[in-house]
Amino acid sequence: MTSIPSLALYAIAAGATSLILYELYIMFFRKKKWDAKGKHCYITGGTAGLGLALALKLTKEGANVSIVARNQERLEKALKEMEAVRQSPDQKLNVYSFSVHTTADAEASLDAACKPYGGKTPDAMFLCAGTARPGFFIEQDESSLKQSFDEIYWLSALPALAATKRMVREPLSETRGKKIVLVSSSLGYFSIVGYSSYSPAKFAVRGLAEALHSELMLYGIDVHVFFPGTIFSPGLITENKTKPKVTLKIEERDEGMSPERWADELLKGVRDGDFHVVGDFIGRVFRSSTRGASPSDRGIIDFIYLMIGVFGVPPWRKSVDENVVKHVDEHQEYLKERGFKTS
Numbered sequence: 001m002t003s004i005p006s007l008a009l010y011a012i013a014a015g016a017t018s019l020i021l022y023e024l025y026i027m028f029f030r031k032k033k034w035d036a037k038g039k040h041c042y043i044t045g046g047t048a049g050l051g052l053a054l055a056l057k058l059t060k061e062g063a064n065v066s067i068v069a070r071n072q073e074r075l076e077k078a079l080k081e082m083e084a085v086r087q088s089p090d091q092k093l094n095v096y097s098f099s100v101h102t103t104a105d106a107e108a109s110l111d112a113a114c115k116p117y118g119g120k121t122p123d124a125m126f127l128c129a130g131t132a133r134p135g136f137f138i139e140q141d142e143s144s145l146k147q148s149f150d151e152i153y154w155l156s157a158l159p160a161l162a163a164t165k166r167m168v169r170e171p172l173s174e175t176r177g178k179k180i181v182l183v184s185s186s187l188g189y190f191s192i193v194g195y196s197s198y199s200p201a202k203f204a205v206r207g208l209a210e211a212l213h214s215e216l217m218l219y220g221i222d223v224h225v226f227f228p229g230t231i232f233s234p235g236l237i238t239e240n241k242t243k244p245k246v247t248l249k250i251e252e253r254d255e256g257m258s259p260e261r262w263a264d265e266l267l268k269g270v271r272d273g274d275f276h277v278v279g280d281f282i283g284r285v286f287r288s289s290t291r292g293a294s295p296s297d298r299g300i301i302d303f304i305y306l307m308i309g310v311f312g313v314p315p316w317r318k319s320v321d322e323n324v325v326k327h328v329d330e331h332q333e334y335l336k337e338r339g340f341k342t343s
């Protein structure tokens with residue numbers, strides 16, 4: 001009779017073998033990877049942070065790049081940086097000053113960006129624009145709560161809608177293989193104190209991506225959604241100015257990475273055909289442990305991160321709660337200072 005320990009050994013051996021086979025399968029048999037070279041990539045929020053890093057990487061890879069952002073000065077600066085790394089004189093590098101918060105603006109920016117391509121829609125849309133304004137819930141009002149949806153959710157949904165409507169007018173053979181890449185956040189997987197205006201919009205981006213991933217199969221358009229953690233971007237410096245202390249404390253657990261590193265991870269995930277693209281350990285754990293019915297094809301690896309999540313996330317959440325509770329007294333003082341207490 002086989003003993004329990006040797007059964008466990010068999011299980012481990014079987015696990016290890018399937019892991020190796022899976023990796024080999026990925027290496028040799030997975031469908032051809034996406035190549036940016038010669039493709040038209042349209043990027044919102046392309047003058048800073050993740051968007052700019054992405055624009056520069058794609059330029060270096062020989063893509064034709066259009067960036068859209070509001071500030072003309074910053075657009076020109078970004079264009080100079082792109083010009084400095086262009087790979088060939090034929091590469092089209094363009095910048096457009098638009099806000100893409102409304103349908104009209106999103107359509108106008110696409111009109112402009114498609115012009116040098118005879119009106120054809122971009123091969124890939126990277127919707128990186130977005131703003132975070134952390135703060136306590138009690139400090140929000142109707143307009144600030146709605147503003148964060150404008151600056152995150154609608155800023156993703158409306159350009160995606162404008163682009164999809166244009167794409168479907170083209171012959172199916174041309175639409176097939178185009179990409180729409182949305183940007184959520186690790187805070188689109190979970191949330192913490194200070195992000196009551198931000199997380200809901202990032203969760204919503206996940207929902208939009210999942211619906212589009214399913215629906216845009218009708219046209220062969222690939223949808224990806226990115227879940228980065230802390231990005232050392234100009235935006236982070238701004239948001240940290242108003243970020244509650246307790247939030248900063250909890251975020252210490254996230255090491256963060258440069259926009260360049262995050263852009264690398266995003267492109268790697270897109271090339272590999274991942275639907276949920278993550279770039280760090282935290283992302284991998286939450287991708288697996290909050291997966292639900294989200295599409296995934298990383299089998300055994302996903303299962304390993306799921307197990308890490310099953311055992312690792314509850315103690316982490318407990319430590320977050322403890323951290324919040326530690327701030328109760330300090331927060332009472334904060335409320336007094338802000339005039340929330342009358343006595």
Ligand SMILES: CCCCCCCCCCCCCCCC(=O)[C@@H](N)CO
Pocket residue numbers: 132185186187228229230231236239250251252253254282285308309312313316
């Ligand atoms: C085993 C499990 C361990 C889990 C440790 C998790 C620690 C996470 C802390 C919070 C990270 C917040 C990232 C914010 C990114 C962002 O979107 C904002 N900066 C807004 O721009």
